[in-house]
Amino acid sequence: MQKIRIISRNSQLAMWQANHVKEKLISANPGLFVDIIGITTEGDRILDKSLEKIGGKGLFIKELEYQLLHENADIAVHSLKDLPAKLPEEFILAAILEREDPHDAFVSNNYQSIDELPDGAIVGTSSARRSAILRKYYPQLEIKLLRGNLQTRLAKLDNGDYDAIILAVAGLKRLGLAERIKTILPAKIFVPAIGQGVLAVEILASRKNELLSLLKKIEDIDTSRLVGAEREMGRFMNASCNVPIAGYARMENNQLHLSAIIADPDNVSFYTAEITGDPDSYLQIGQECARLLLADGAQEILGKYL
Numbered sequence: 001m002q003k004i005r006i007i008s009r010n011s012q013l014a015m016w017q018a019n020h021v022k023e024k025l026i027s028a029n030p031g032l033f034v035d036i037i038g039i040t041t042e043g044d045r046i047l048d049k050s051l052e053k054i055g056g057k058g059l060f061i062k063e064l065e066y067q068l069l070h071e072n073a074d075i076a077v078h079s080l081k082d083l084p085a086k087l088p089e090e091f092i093l094a095a096i097l098e099r100e101d102p103h104d105a106f107v108s109n110n111y112q113s114i115d116e117l118p119d120g121a122i123v124g125t126s127s128a129r130r131s132a133i134l135r136k137y138y139p140q141l142e143i144k145l146l147r148g149n150l151q152t153r154l155a156k157l158d159n160g161d162y163d164a165i166i167l168a169v170a171g172l173k174r175l176g177l178a179e180r181i182k183t184i185l186p187a188k189i190f191v192p193a194i195g196q197g198v199l200a201v202e203i204l205a206s207r208k209n210e211l212l213s214l215l216k217k218i219e220d221i222d223t224s225r226l227v228g229a230e231r232e233m234g235r236f237m238n239a240s241c242n243v244p245i246a247g248y249a250r251m252e253n254n255q256l257h258l259s260a261i262i263a264d265p266d267n268v269s270f271y272t273a274e275i276t277g278d279p280d281s282y283l284q285i286g287q288e289c290a291r292l293l294l295a296d297g298a299q300e301i302l303g304k305y306l
């Protein structure tokens, strides 16, 4: 295989990510040609409704998968956080890249930190996870829907529609917009999304023999284990995409440490769990963390929002 065609959303962030994978692939596989094909997905076109209402995060990825199925492209580059816990069976993750900063960022033009916001201040987010965390720890703040790509969201903040917005640090850094970050929100409260800050390469399972060896060269093994634990937890919970869920694994003293949240979108209950174990047992750690949440009562949330 001499040439790889990458399919990507054509937002600036997605294109940066596709280019990053392209450069990594070329330096790991000298002589390889890599092309990038950008497309606008439905999720990018419809900006006036919450993602949950128009079909969830899946909207962004289905159209990329369609291009893989029809072999108009060889690989798809995604933010891992946008991929569902279970991929459709025709597809596999062929590579997980090294994690960028996984935290959420507080972005505002008038306030230096979230704790400075006055009662009733308007905070923009479209994430069920960020909303649940805000309702739990900052009930005095008002949450207002904020959609669109990174530039659109920042423009809406600058227009004065919001007092502050919450965005992933990783996306801002990738676009050279790190100076917009006022504070990095602590992972103890703002537990990051499963896979946040991580790029993943998806391929057709049937093309594994042809593509896998070339792609595995850009995999980061440590990140792969950490997000393996996070995604196993998510898979085990089998939560629908409108249920607020967080999962964040990191290494501490050679142990894998996983923290998680699952909450009720209607703001009735909020469950957290933390678990530490041998990094080689990352799948068991993910499952055990899910069992802790379920034993606590999270089962009831899952039943309600299937």
Ligand SMILES: NCc1[nH]cc(CCC(=O)O)c1CC(=O)O
Pocket (backbone or CB within 6 Å): 079, 080, 081, 082, 166, 167, 168, 170, 171, 195, 196, 197, 198, 199
């Ligand atoms: N929800 C969209 C999305 N998907 C991935 C990122 C950021 C990059 C990443 O987490 O890898 C973002 C933007 C955001 O949440 O602010």
